[in-house]
Amino acid sequence: MLTSSDMLTPDEKRAFDENGFHVMRQALTSEELSSYQEAMKKLFLVPRDHPYAERLMTCDIPEDRRDMMNPHAIWNGFDLPLFDDRFYDLIFHERIALTMDALIGPDINFFETCFVTKPPFFPGTYRDWHQDSAYFDPQTNDRNCAVIIYLDDMDESSGATRVVPGSHTQGTLPHRIPDEGMSSKHLEVENKRGYDTAGITFDFKAGDAMFFLARILHKAGENSSNSSRTGIIYNYTRRDNLDLGEKNRSIANAIPVVRNGQIYRPNK
Numbered sequence: 001m002l003t004s005s006d007m008l009t010p011d012e013k014r015a016f017d018e019n020g021f022h023v024m025r026q027a028l029t030s031e032e033l034s035s036y037q038e039a040m041k042k043l044f045l046v047p048r049d050h051p052y053a054e055r056l057m058t059c060d061i062p063e064d065r066r067d068m069m070n071p072h073a074i075w076n077g078f079d080l081p082l083f084d085d086r087f088y089d090l091i092f093h094e095r096i097a098l099t100m101d102a103l104i105g106p107d108i109n110f111f112e113t114c115f116v117t118k119p120p121f122f123p124g125t126y127r128d129w130h131q132d133s134a135y136f137d138p139q140t141n142d143r144n145c146a147v148i149i150y151l152d153d154m155d156e157s158s159g160a161t162r163v164v165p166g167s168h169t170q171g172t173l174p175h176r177i178p179d180e181g182m183s184s185k186h187l188e189v190e191n192k193r194g195y196d197t198a199g200i201t202f203d204f205k206a207g208d209a210m211f212f213l214a215r216i217l218h219k220a221g222e223n224s225s226n227s228s229r230t231g232i233i234y235n236y237t238r239r240d241n242l243d244l245g246e247k248n249r250s251i252a253n254a255i256p257v258v259r260n261g262q263i264y265r266p267n268k
């Protein structure tokens with residue numbers, strides 16, 4: 001049986017501690033990838049009067065520039081298990097969860113489900129440089145980490161995530177709501193253009209994953225292609241990472257995911 005000690009080489013762990021991120025190629029099998037792509041296709045078609053539709057945010061891309069698969073130009077959403085059980089199962093994906101345990105564990109709990117889609121004509125300033133910890137702090141320590149699971153290919157001009165290596169060592173920097181008209185209006189780091197040259201990105205293939213600490217500066221890249229590009233983003237915490245502020249808990253928050261190097265299974 002696979003355990004978290006099988007997931008990383010010592011060099012990969014050292015590089016993660018230093019850089020704050022880790023890229024895992026082919027995290028999903030092709031069958032898993034098709035299944036999650038299918039679940040996301042359904043989610044894009046959730047009617048706008050669905051009781052939970054407020055969890056799915058749209059952006060102002062003109063109708064004639066949208067792709068048919070994503071007719072409402074949905075770009076972000078939370079609490080994915082409300083829409084499809086497969087999004088709950090994904091929390092316990094063996095290779096992904098055990099890799100997360102190897103990176104930030106031992107013993108991880110779940111924190112939050114979300115996705116970010118870059119529809120066609122999504123600007124590179126829409127979801128600009130920020131640290132997720134600006135939302136999560138104060139917590140008892142920095143062991144909160146996201147994994148983006150890419151459901152579509154993404155490169156520099158088709159939405160690939162950018163990260164600033166080593167930026168987690170600076171703690172959480174001051175953030176503000178951006179001024180641009182065409183923007184997510186979500187928190188962004190102050191003096192954001194100062195991070196452009198330090199940012200790096202990768203050529204991601206559908207099924208790849210990138211893990212990054214909540215204190216890593218990152219942003220969503222522009223999408224100049226004509227199809228929507230989606231990453232499912234799940235955050236996990238080490239078991240001893242506790243919220244110190246009043247938080248709105250999301251679906252599946254704080255449930256055990258890995259114990260003693262293996263996926264947690266109730267009553268086993």
Ligand SMILES: O=C(O)CCC(=O)C(=O)O
Nearest residue numbers: 116160161219220221231
């Ligand atoms: O989807 C991406 O590439 C980055 C997502 C992101 O920045 C976020 O919303 O935290």
